Amino acid sequence: MSATSYFIPEFDQEMATTRRVLERVPEDKLAWKPHSKSMTLGQLASHVAQLPDWMAYTFDQDEFNFRPADGPAYAPADCKTNVELLDLFDRSVAKARQAIGRAEEDSLDKPWTLKGGEQTIFTLPRWSVFRSWGINHVVHHRAQLSVYLRLLDVPVPSIYGPSADER
Numbered sequence: 001m002s003a004t005s006y007f008i009p010e011f012d013q014e015m016a017t018t019r020r021v022l023e024r025v026p027e028d029k030l031a032w033k034p035h036s037k038s039m040t041l042g043q044l045a046s047h048v049a050q051l052p053d054w055m056a057y058t059f060d061q062d063e064f065n066f067r068p069a070d071g072p073a074y075a076p077a078d079c080k081t082n083v084e085l086l087d088l089f090d091r092s093v094a095k096a097r098q099a100i101g102r103a104e105e106d107s108l109d110k111p112w113t114l115k116g117g118e119q120t121i122f123t124l125p126r127w128s129v130f131r132s133w134g135i136n137h138v139v140h141h142r143a144q145l146s147v148y149l150r151l152l153d154v155p156v157p158s159i160y161g162p163s164a165d166e167r
Helices: 003-023 041-060 082-102 126-151
Strands: 063-065 111-116 119-125
Touching: 003 041, 003 082, 003 126, 041 082, 041 126, 111 126, 119 126
Parallel strands: 063 111
Antiparallel strands: 111 119
């Protein structure tokens, strides 16, 4: 069994859970935010929906620069409807899953770099980037999104077991 095939079950489980959370995002509350320093619900949900794309970058290129000197800066998604949100997520998940499947096992220890313009933010082995910048990043923001749902009195779906709303 290839090393990348070990990534697929966890990826599939986390993405299915993430989709359940995204399905609950109330379209009429996309401009809401819990604090002046927080992202709006729409910004956070769009970010969560777009993050699997970033996992594809982990396997498809050696670095990602979100503010390159020779091109446009990374543009975060800004979904205006639930249909847009779920469509973006489904496309991002499909793209990431394909990238995982194409990954060569001998590439997993090779360094991968995240940059913001000329600044190197980190360089880590590709497998570590997939886990931390990919999976853990989705889980982190999905948790924030779950708190937003709770504050809006939207039933929170089961994540790692029953929620207070689903038993």
